[in-house]
Amino acid sequence: MDCRRPQIAAEQRPGRAALSRATGRYERHVREAVSDGWDIPEDLPVIRTQVSEERPRSVITYNRSPDLPFDRSINPYRGCEHGCIYCFARPTHAYLGLSPGLDFETRLVARPEAPEVLARELRAKRYRVAPIAIGTNTDPYQPIEKTYGIMRACLEVLRAFRHPVAIVTKGALVERDIDILADMAADGLARVGISVTTLDAGLSRLMEPRVPAPKRRLATIRRLTQAGIPVRLMVSPVVPALTDPELESILQAGAEAGADAASWIMLRLPREVSPLWQEWLAAHFPDRAGRIMTRLREMHGGKDYDASWGRRMRGEGAYAQIIARRFAVAARRLGLDQKTPPLRCDLFCPPKRAGDQLSLF
Template sequence: MTQPDRPLDPDLRPGRGAGSRDSGRYERLVRVDEADGWDIPEEAPVLRTFVTEERPRSAITYQASPDLPFDRSINPYRGCEHGCIYCFARPSHAWLGLSPGLDFETRLVARPTLPEVLADELRKPRYEVAPLAIGTNTDPYQPVEKARGIMRGCLEVLRDFRHPVAIVTKGTLIERDVDILADMASQGLARVGISVTTLDPVISRRMEPRAPSPARRLATIRRLTEAGVPVRVMASPMVPALTDPELEKILEAGAEAGADAASWIMLRLPMEVAELWQEWLAEHYPDRAGRIMGHLRDMHGGEVYSSKWFTRMRGEGPYAELVDRRFRRAARALGLDRKTAPLRCDLFAPPPRAGDQLSLF
């Protein structure tokens, strides 16, 4: 029986996080690379990034997870070129009939009309305002955004409607939009979370190959906070026995850069991510693989991951509790444990359009 092409030759996937491109879980067929029987040398192509477009019928996705602090989000892109091997959004690519592995980071989907669709949804009479989250699935400031500008278009809509927004990103391209974010932040309408998984550039380059370096992300925190935009440093995800020893130093670096709050999440391995992650460990850190996976299983009742509400983000047991105590102690010492002000919802007001009947009062 022919086996899937796992892992793909590293020379054919430079700057990629995943090592394979197995078919998604909904596909009946498996994709393989196999010789055709001719004695003719063939060079396999290097993986490139391809972007297709989708015309969304709706912009806002609603969710009712009881352990998340938001109930709605938008996603300008499907897939993410940052290529973070641990990304819990990878399984979403299977819905498109694509691989959560290399396809997730090389076959992207852009949604160019999202700003217009978003504006239409916010104008609906029955719409009830609440903070909108962006970056909770794929990163809105991944490299493709530089040319597409979809995220900036969405921010312009939110600014014009005076709608509160919370953004999570690793992308330094967010600095481009500091003009909009500073304006919104001055009205209590915007907050940003910058994910810093490690301060070690070698680990970062292997684990999140096309994301900005840790030092560059810290510079982004400084740039935003100097402009008056409140920023949370997010030590997420923490990898047991690989990056969690850096937890305190990450928080210290974030505080020094100007962050006013902090959070952490343990590594999560839902669905296809578990196999991709273990494949990555075998390639880059085979000497630590057993220890890392052992800690994860201890935190999830013997499984590599559990989706149980309220514990899926942190895990359970002595190791998870130890990391949480370390976080709380460091955050308290650095002044990062203060409760942040809620984003304002009372300013929301759809802007008038040409031809609209204006109020007399």
């Protein structure tokens, strides 16, 4: 289904990647602004970021995907101001009755009570410890974290419980929490993944408009590793005919910054992401749009995307095999192919609260 709507004027969306407000797939009606020729010329308002708050009943989300190295995750926020046009999480905004397009970047939901709810869930007698992933859907270190501090509060809970955590981010704000992460990493309780899509600052600004520049993210890797926090470089996503020539260069830069491991994921275009991505391509890279989409369809049986387990992350076919081989060779040469030690689960211990009965043994 093509969910595209007329593009919103550029002057209304500075620093945004999506060009339109694609109607969510659950909406019964589509509304479009149509000029009747009698419009009075006026300055168009700039679309500002809006944040609402949600009181979650639970914050730990479980999954059974064989493609993922974790079975549970936390999302302090819904939507992401980083605004990466390729973000596979965009379709989740449709569940809120909002657009996976500009709404995903500008109409955000914060969950201030997430730390308290997390602590309650970790104390449950039925809870069994395993690493919690944060940042696998929307970035916990997006700009509004400076105001809300929900991610830091969640980390404080995890440190108090001595619970293992794996973080994925593009945000340099993670450096603010080095004090907590270094403590946890010293006990084998924390790892961080930093995503670098391209080393080209101009291309990065177009694809991921409110994300720190590539050099800034490499500096973040350096700061984290110098503090003793292990970092995985994530070349994600690889975009055929656009960022794939940089694969080895990105790995080289990540290794020089101190990353001890690396991974990659091919560009994914689930549901509303595909029309939004193609809209963006037509606006910024019309000469390459056809080639890029052809490559993607070759890897997914002629479709824009195949969500089947085992195929959705990297695709199939000759091109996918070439990228996998290039990555493997470069990672081996740079020492980024080493298996990292698992996060420790044996230290988990809910802290005592006032009034708790103490053990005699």
